Amino acid sequence: NVLENVVRKPLAHIFSEFSGGVKPSKEGGYTGSGDVKYHLGTSYDRPTHSGKRVHLSLVANPSHLEAVNTVVLGKTRAKQFYSGDKDGLRTMPILLHGDGSFSGQGIVMETLDMAALPDYSVGGTVHIVVNNQVAFTTDTKTSRTAEYPTSIAKGLGAPVFHVNGDDVEAVERVFELAAEWRQAWKSDVVIDLVCYRKHGHNEIDEPSFTQPLMYEVIRRHKSAHLKYADQLVKEGVMTAEDVSGLHHRITKTMEDEFEAGKDYSVVRRDWLSSFWSGFKSPDQLSRTKTTGVPIEALKRVGGQICSVPEGVTMHRGVRKVYELRKKMFETGEGIDWATAEALAFGTLMLEGNHVRLSGQDVERGTFGHRHSVVHDQKTGEQYIPLEHLYQDQPHQMFTVSNSSLSEFGVLGFELGYSMENPNSLICWEAQFGDFANGAQVIIDQFISSGESKWLRQTGLVMMLPHGYDGQGPEHSSARLERFLQMCDDDPNHIPDLNRETRMQIQACNWQVVNITTPANYFHALRRQIHRDFRKPLIVMSPKNLLRHPSAKSHLDEFDDVEGNDMQGSRFRRLIMDDSATSREMDPPKEPAFKRVIFCSGKVYYELHAERAKMGKESEIAICRVEQLSPFPFDLIARELRRYPEADAVWCQEEPMNMGAWTYVLPRFFPIMKSVGRSISTGFSYAGRQPSASPATGFGEQHAREQAGLLEDALAIK
Secondary structure (H helix, E strand, O other): OHHHHHOOOOHHHHHHHHOOOOEOOOOOOOOOOOOOHHHOOEEEEEEOOOOOEEEEEEOOOOOOOOOOHHHHHHHHHHHHHHHOOOOOOOOOOEEEEEHHHHHHOHHHHHHHHOOOOOOOOOOOOEEEEEEOOEEOOEEHHHHOOOOOOOHHHHHHOOOEEEEEOOOHHHHHHHHHHHHHHHHHHOOOEEEEEEOOOOOOOOOOOOHHHOOHHHHHHHHHOOOHHHHHHHHHHHHOOOOHHHHHHHHHHHHHHHHHHHHHHOOOEOOOOOOOOHHHOOOOOOOOOOOOOOOOOOHHHHHHHHHHHOOOOOOOOOOHHHHHHHHHHHHHHHHOOOEOHHHHHHHHHHHHHHOOOEEEEEEOOOOOOOOOOOOOOEEOOOOOOEEOHHHHOOOOOOOOOEEEEEOOOOOHHHHHHHHHHHOOOOOEEEEEEOOOHHHHHHHHHHHHHHHOOHHHHHOOOOOOEEEEEOOOOOOOOOOOOOOHHHHHHOOOOOOOOOOOOOOOOOOHHHHOOOEEEOOOOHHHHHHHHHHOOOOOOOOOEEEEEOOHHHOOOOOOEOHHHHOOOOOOOOOOOOOOOEEOOOOOOOOOOOOOOOOOOOEEEEEOOOHHHHHHHHHHHHOOOOOEEEEEEOEEEOOOHHHHHHHHHHOOOOEEEEEEEEEOOOOOHHHHHHHHHHHHHHOOOOHHHHEEEEEEOOOOOOOOOOHHHHHHHHHHHHHHHHOOO
């Protein structure tokens, strides 16, 4: 009903979906896995009675009740930003709810709570609660405590209009009043549309199983449109013949469209909006681009992110951080994680891209490392260096905002925001990666599968602090294994990884990285923008590496000089051992090495330090897999060729049933075969034993486990 009557999706298309699905586009191209008809989004420029047009966007959504709410708000906020609609008068979100879900789903409260938050407000949302007085098979007395399903909105002072769905003209007046309220007061407004569900929950449901008395009344009840027709005839507005003729025309239109639907083929559509024109689908080649930045631009941004105007009274701890950053750019050495991130943000902004960072405590950073907002210690005023990067910089071109204490709602908001315009870097950071599973519905139903189901790309970045530091089971793991499990790259197939023709990232659903250097983090963020397609990026962010003395980068590693001795130019999917020099795919052999350890993340630094204590640098190589998915098959194979006499080990901090082990193991099978090695004798595991809990809560136990996995990894047979 909404798709056809409101957003004007072609009836033939809808009927075709009812009959088993549409034929592929006549123009060919990527069609994805698809979704059921009720979940698909669409858009339409609908004419109005005034002769103008209103653009309608229906956001694709899953069956998970209310999950799409904040996605819509995020998309609305982005539309307002890009169109300069500061007061939200030209773009309005409308959310359609069910009575049972509005009172029952916690995400509704998270959505309502955003109404007046400065960086999340959209100038008011119109909430339409279709009150069928039954939730699938659940009566109201067992689905809520409050008298009305809309009672939750009272806590925010939003007006609630209750209207009888059978009174068509009253419904129209209430909807108009709700829109006028929203425009006048820029606040949420709720419509309780009291009505009934004529049939069951779906095509095969029999509602009389559970609500026999209600459905006996419904069967005898005259429908709203027949009641209104009788009213119009009685008032002399229409005749009975007019009503009959209208029914005939509608029925004939549906029959004609039903026949047309049998041979319907979709017309290929661009991604989302005109902003996405020219972006590539997963079956179109997009070459890797350089992500390095000229040294002059790096120094320009570096100077700004260390600068605070005179008269701002800084906290002495924050002043020290800024002084250290200034020294980094004077010497070109010791660039840390937060500084590399600020460089990525700033250089992208110089290139005209919008940057937004959101999440709990992101302004300071959970671990006190970012300090993107300086608070004057005497006045309480705020100064944000990246808001003053260049002259006439648009307001909120850089936005950093502490969010409400929500994962589900806020991640959905940022996802919706990211889908509006590809020329933006939209990031959500969890306070700890462990807490990201509070947003699991958004991760599972939207981020990991949205492109495949709905043909909608996003370049959203999820930053999830991860690492085993003895902080216990709720502050150690971002559940890396869950993200890897949802990766759709084929473990049994080594794809074409030629630099000029590879499409591995385009073909996958997202990227998962566990990075060890600030420079590589810089390139990973910039890579999100410097290509002709968008993919979500899942970052296992560090904690103790934020200040680790060895986790530093030189300024040369950020530049655009191709082939220098430092990093340069682009993201490294794998970082070779310190002793390796050749990046040729068939490098010189190093037969003296007896073991090659593959690892990911901060465990590398512990392995590196322990190896140095043992004096085994010439016998044990350590390779860092910076990008876990899609898997760097080619680079793993290169390292195995480099060390022909070395047995291979995967080392991780997580228990065996968690972390990357179950993901990398099957991918080593075809690699080993391609280089002529046997996995049964040449590939082993070093890490914690299987466990129900991600980590121990006892400090001594953690230390023993950590020492044990390092010993196992470095023990040469």
